[in-house]
Amino acid sequence: MIGDDRGSAAAEFAVVVPAVVLVIALAAATLAGTSRQVRLEQAAAQGARLAARGEGDGRVREAAAGLVSGARVAIGSDGDFDCVEVSAPSGVPLPLPALTARSCALSGGL
Template sequence: MDRMDDRGSSTAEFAVLLPAIALMLSLLLCLGVLGMRQIQVQQAAGAMARELARGDDTGAARARGIQLAGTSARYTVGNGGGYATVTVAKSVDLPVVGAVEVRGTARVANEK
């Protein structure tokens, strides 16, 4: 084999770059999951705050939040100063990063 022969060099380069590419794709997937969960908790907080602002009871609003964000989320409900305020927090376990908490808050003026 000649020293100037570069057969197999692209295979070696691919083998060196493959772990970096896999890590980048994994991080991209984790960011996508994190974004979806953030939207989920924000929508749950908004729906709960709207229900409370209309005058529904806390149990009905919490049921709506559980429907949208799940039972593993934590819900904080406040109704004072003419506003219904809801915060929904949820822990997301990402395979590469670990546990990350996403939080959504909504504040809606009471209709009554």
């Protein structure tokens, strides 16, 4: 049976499907990580604004951590600026470093 092509389509399909599934899974993980980074940036900006207005550290941490689950919040100052750094795991089941966002606002702002 030389030249018999029966079953070759099934074999090719079996090889291609895992690759397509992997590409789709990586694309979904990339979108999830990007979304989490955007939320971290929003949380850091909100925290910095609250800190600059003179809100307490507890309120700043609560507001920032409320936007991103599992976030760690660090509050500090840099000259005339109040700064907040928010970091959290990437949320993707891959060995990736933690995501971090930092934002500063002028102290005493309204």
